[in-house]
Amino acid sequence: MAKIAIIVGTPLKDSYCEALGRAYQRGAESGGHQSTLFVLGEMQFDAVLREGYRREQPLEPDLIAARDAFAAADHLVFVFPLWCGDMPAIMKGFLERILQPDLLAFQKSGGGANWKVYSGKSARIIMTMGMPGWFYRWYYGAHALKLMKRNILGFVGVKPVRSTIFGMIEAAGDDKRHVWLREVEAMGHAAE
Secondary structure, eight states, rough: OOEEEEEESSSSSTHHHHHHHHHHHHHHHHOEEEEEEHHHHOOOOOOOTTTTTSSSOOHHHHHHHHHHHHHHHHHHEEEEEOOOOOOOOHHHHHHHHHHHHHHHHHHHTTTTOOOOOOTOOOEEEEEEEESSSHHHHSSTTHHHIIIIIIIIIITOOOOOOOEEHHHHHHHHTTHHHHHHHHHHHHHHHTOO
16 A cells, blocks of 8 residues: 555646546545645645745645655655646745755755655656647657656655656547546556
8 A cells, every 4th residue: 555645736726637636546545545635726825935945934734734745655646737838836836845844954964965855755747738748748858847857856866757748638528538537547546
């Protein structure tokens, strides 16, 4: 049994990303895994890291719960849409806020260049976008995906990090969207 933290990184409520996150959670629970879902659009927190890494910014109650689940999880799942070539600002702010206390503590302990504070965890990134996924990877270089995989998750020691891209989301009909929900539910069942 794996402990899984699922983060839906969009400010929109009742979005398709939320449906994907809930599908992953259903699959995880049917597979006997323990899962916690965080829908950022429903949470109350300041998404701006106001002091950078100069001093710790106290976490709001919703972020404390998310950070605790993040730290306890064996597997992390991030579901978000591609907006202006990147993740929504609320997703980036969420990550900066929940990672800041651990990175500051590690920095103060003399950890040097080794910031692998979350070694031993795996992750799945699920992205939706209006363009074809292959075009995003080929022409745009999948920059937001690389940012999450290498510059954020890899930086703090999370590996392996798998990814799934659902492109042409606005053009996808109900049948295609149901197929994707079933795919994500199967990923949750397998905790992958």
